Amino acid sequence: MALQQLTLGLNPIQGLVVIPSGSRSRTNLRSPGHHPAAWGIQKGKRNRSGVGECRCQLGLVGAAAGVVEMVEKLNALVLGVGVGLPCQVMDCGDVVYRSTLPKQGLIITAPGVALALLVATYLWSQPGVAPGFWDMFVLAKLEQIIRPSYKKEDFVLGKKLGEGAFGTVYKASLVKSKSGKSDSELVVKKANQYGAVEVWMNERVRRACSSSCADFIDGFRESKRKGKGDEFWLVWRYEGDATLDDLMKDKDFPYNVEQMIYGRVDELPKGPERENRIIRTIMRQIMSSLKNLHAIGIVHRDIKPQNIIFSQDAKSFKIIDLGAAADLRVGINYVPNEFLLDPRYAAPEQYIMSTQTPSAPPPPVAAALSPVLWQMNVPDRFDVYSAGLIFLQMVFPNLRTDGSLIQFNRQLKRCDYNMVKWRQSTEARNNPDFRRGFELLDRDEGVGWELLQAMIRFKGRQRISAKQALDHPFFIRDGLLGLTFLQKLRLQLIRTSFQDRSEAFAWVQNLMAKSGTKSVGGFTEAELQKLKDKEPKAKDTVSRNALASALKLQRKVARTIATVGEPANKRNWWNRWESTN
């Protein structure tokens, strides 16, 4: 401000100033403090560069030149600091010659960059609004043009592979191959009206993460005879004869999988180490597929060994049967309170979203709000629980039958879904199958047991995600000892963010205890006990209030979604699957 006053304060010395032609910078000529009118300078002719030719009114040339120099310096300072009247701190151009105004370009400012980053983060965060638009309006359209389309006459149906509530599955072959690849062995599912959803999911997966699920070839609608409705035909490449369920029923599991996934048999003697290695590979493949599905906003909702097939070509396990899946990017197949689930493998919450969340809104609205709803409900953790049960069955041979799994579910419920309590009650029975299983899980400082606990938790939010699970040391070959410092740090982060507060506190407590006593900046045991006593109860007022506010916000968002009407252009993308009846 002092500088401004000084600059402005010089203005009254009108008539004293002489501005020699060409001696002033353009900036100074344009500032009001130096404007010819303000300085009492009579303008003569101006050349095209905007520098005026000035004539002095008084003859005090020498003194004035010194003052001009000083004013120029002050002005440069004002401009540099960015404090001053509008045309002092920015280029306002010349009143007469507008062409001297600065060109309007993109001005990058810190708040602008921060806002752009925030918007980009939102649009790209799970389940991905921006990639979703690209997928739906560009890739899907391109695919429709490029890919060959089929009709039922193109296939010869063979052996029946299975029959479910939604359709019948056959082995099939093509009458005449349309693509370059050998299409000799195929699988065809003749499905009822729910087949439309399965086609949608399979097409999404094929575009985004084809290696995670069975190789989908085409889906089309066929009209049945009058009054019988439509039928959907779904065609996949035949991946192989064995599902994980088939393989797990074999007494030799997991050794029967070894040759299939590694192409050779390990030299190690049979035992926990070798079994651990095979189970780890299977789990890694399941979790990677889940991670890919969740990354594009698809929750499978029916993860079980029967829906995991071994692909002979890819030499890995893939997911099948997307009929119950929900696409939470656009809300396809999401119906609140829906109960499609297999109770043996379903997570205790039963629903992937809060029951307060209404039916899916129109896709553009659902897409725009999907990151918020995803973060609020973490629906992906439903599949993680089911995958946790598969892990459990692989480790404990005596839990591989339906009856024993149902029994386990009951026991766990009785233990309040606390795996530690379940372990205590199980170990007391001294069953050799359980003993061997725990031995396997306790290897490498118990990383397997830790991962299992992180997957099988009552609250979805406290469960580990598929992506985080893949970062867990269980999946790192050398176990905890082989971890780098950064990996260990990341592990601690995963541990603390997914454990109960009491467990997180125990970890901090342990860390502090290890760091020494008071003399070296740590805490004594008595002090730690005091701290522990101060740890708030799980249901204190603050957490209750926070929970209530979150639920309130969720209901508000849900109500907003529900009030938005159906868009007119729905026909463009979904109606090709709508029944004509």
Ligand SMILES: Nc1ncnc2c1ncn2[C@@H]1O[C@H](COP(=O)(O)OP(=O)(O)OP(=O)(O)O)[C@@H](O)[C@H]1O
């Ligand atoms: N791509 C594939 N390659 C090989 N076999 C397959 C493939 N897809 C499905 N199958 C076989 O067909 C069976 C039934 O498939 P799928 O689970 O998709 O049908 P479904 O009608 O939904 O059955 P369910 O209702 O029992 O789950 C599977 O268990 C598997 O054995």
